[in-house]
């Protein structure tokens with residue numbers, strides 16, 4: 635428990651998630667073992683939009699999965715807020731994920747038989763949690779979904795479906811939203827629509843978003859970019875533009891030794 639005498643960091647300084655010496659190896663000690671993450675130290679700051687970039691196979695999805703408690707770590711420690719998730723058992727981890735983390739995936743993952751409104755509150759309904767109606771209404775209004783709530787996913791455009799998925803991730807007011815290539819299945823206009831909504835979630839709803847992306851233009855919507863290469867955190871960028879992100883990515887794509 636913290637005492638009143640201890641200074642509390644401001645929201646901007648408080649990491650929503652952090653990892654220290656995070657190593658993830660697939661394949662155990664076998665000859666085909668892959669070190670997907672190699673002693674990574676990383677902070678995902680609260681109230682900010684962070685993009686994770688890097689060449690294919692650099693460890694982006696693995697980092698996200700380990701930070702979100704979706705995958706176990708080989709060594710190192712991971713915290714979500716003040717909770718060390720690397721010390722939790724399966725059941726506690728499941729509860730923590732359910733209550734404190736939101737997810738947006740490339741493939742929307744909406745239930746086709748439910749309306750948009752039902753999809754948005756489904757995780758809370760399953761968890762037996764009563765939605766905070768004022769908050770859910772604010773999310774729906776802010777994401778411009780008010781006139782789409784009775785539609786089923788098939789009656790919505792891809793961009794609208796992904797906005798519903800964003801609203802679903804936001805509905806429980808999680809501490810952190812992980813978005814894995816959220817624009818990967820969308821045309822550029824719909825992708826832009828979704829990126830703007832993630833930006834709005836941070837700026838107007840005071841949420842925290844961490845997004846894996848291949849796209850420098852998408853990363854430019856973030857406040858901060860983390861660059862991975864060969865399982866290591868090799869670069870960071872504040873207030874990115876698409877041009878500078880592309881430039882940094884080109885450096886990472888240079889083959890080793892050249």
Ligand SMILES: Nc1ncnc2c1ncn2[C@@H]1O[C@H](COP(=O)(O)OP(=O)(O)OP(=O)(O)O)[C@@H](O)[C@H]1O
Pocket residue numbers: 660661668669670688689690691692693694695696697
């Ligand atoms: N379940 C797994 N079993 C074995 N190796 C894996 C597994 N998942 C990932 N890897 C390996 O770990 C490394 C990092 O993979 P990861 O998916 O995190 O990279 P990424 O940067 O997200 O790639 P991409 O941009 O192509 O999605 C790769 O070499 C990959 O082949």
